[in-house]
Amino acid sequence: VQLAAARGLRVVATARAADEPLVRELGAAHVVPAGPGRLGGAVRGLVPGGVAGALDAAVLGAAALDAVRTGGAFAALVAGGAPYPLRGIRVAPVWVRADPAGLTLLAHLAGTGVLTPRVADVLPLADAAKAHHRLAEGGLRGRLVLVP
Numbered sequence: 001v002q003l004a005a006a007r008g009l010r011v012v013a014t015a016r017a018a019d020e021p022l023v024r025e026l027g028a029a030h031v032v033p034a035g036p037g038r039l040g041g042a043v044r045g046l047v048p049g050g051v052a053g054a055l056d057a058a059v060l061g062a063a064a065l066d067a068v069r070t071g072g073a074f075a076a077l078v079a080g081g082a083p084y085p086l087r088g089i090r091v092a093p094v095w096v097r098a099d100p101a102g103l104t105l106l107a108h109l110a111g112t113g114v115l116t117p118r119v120a121d122v123l124p125l126a127d128a129a130k131a132h133h134r135l136a137e138g139g140l141r142g143r144l145v146l147v148p
Helices: 002-006 017-025 039-046 100-111 125-137
Strands: 011-015 028-033 051-056 068-076 090-093 119-124 143-147
Touching (some): 011 039, 119 125
Parallel strands (some): 051 068, 068 090, 119 143
16 A cells, blocks of 8 residues: 555555554555455445556455456456456466565665554564464464564
């Protein structure tokens, strides 16, 4: 949300009610309640025809694709999370890869306050297995940071 807002994009996000204030603070112009229902219809009520593009970080798949206008773009952040392309929408998976320049830019944005990382906990590297178990349990609000 912050990266898109920092680039001047109007962001429409989906979030639980408890997370809506945070998502708005991060730069979302509109927040659609998360949960069962017609995400696409709710988004098209805010943006006639649908959004130009969607970045599916919540693995919503077809529900998020439904919010994209005909001929738009859709990026899936989880392997296997990309829905079948419909209505001329370009669908692409985003693969994690080594990108020193991108990491340097993200570090700069975090260091200057443009990007606010959300950290749930900081753990010693020796607790890496514990961190994996916590991730598998779900429900974390933020990331786990492992330090040597």
